[in-house]
Amino acid sequence: MNPPPPTWPQVWQQPYFRWRLGLVLLLLLLLASQLPRYFAWVQARPGHVLPDPLLATLPAHDVSGAAFAVIYLGIGLGVVTLLPRPLRLLRALAAYLLLHLLRCATLWLLPLEPPPGLVLLHDPLVDRLIYAAPAPITKDLFFSGHTATLLLLALAVPPGWHRQVLLLGTVLIGVLVLVQHAHYTYDVLAAPLFAALAWWGSKWVTKG
Known part of the structure; x- marks a missing residue:
């Protein structure tokens, strides 16, 4: 039988946990403060249109409501699952x-124009807080952040039904x-690779 995961009172006694959690939160806040300016720059750059045989045969529809229901319900499930597990939360x-x-690095390296037939995704939260630009942000393409975020949460939660739902x-x-034509097929297919890379690269943060 596996031992129970450490609790908040247990890990809070460890200096390494406190300073690493504080550092990660500080860096996330710093990044969030710079993202609006960065995405405005991404949107202003000229980019390339990629051939995408799948999108060419897939009619575009506005499925913003369904998409953000999946995203925010998944994020909610992940957060609720991780909150009682401080080490997993820190790593996530x-x-x-x-x-x-x-x-940010892939967007800098691969400037792209939106796929033909793009239907704007309407996210009232992110549009107000992150994409604060005069025009809608449509060039944040490679890779799909929404897809990668949900997979990252699936990797972060313990095995079981929570992980299956997030997958x-x-x-x-x-x-x-x-379906929304908000991403190229390549953006979605690449997302799992980067999510796995981010999860692998974060393993140092929970080592004492």
Whole structure:
């Protein structure tokens, strides 16, 4: 039988946990403060249109409501599952930070124009807080952050039905952003690779 995971009072006594949690939260706040300016720059750059045989045969529809229901229900499930597990939560936060840094890097390296037939995704929360630009942000393409985030949560929660639900949500959101033509197929297919890389790269943060 596996021992129970450490509790908040237990890990809070460890200096390494306190300073690493504080550092990760500080870096996330710093990153969030810079993302609006960065995405405005991404949107202003000229990019390339990629050939995408799947999107060419897939009619575009507005499925924003379904997409963000899946996203926010998945995030809620992940957060509720991780809150009583401080070490897993710490690693998930560090992995999320790394995921965003990887995404900023790929957006810088691969400037793209939106796929033909794009239907704007309407997210009232992110549109107000992160994408504060005069025009809608449509060029934050490679890789799909929504797909990667749900998969990252699936990796972060313990094995069981929570992980299965989040894996299903990952597949659903990948399909929905393609139906919306909000991403190229390549963006969605690459997301699991970067989510796994971010999770692997975050393992140092919970080592004493």
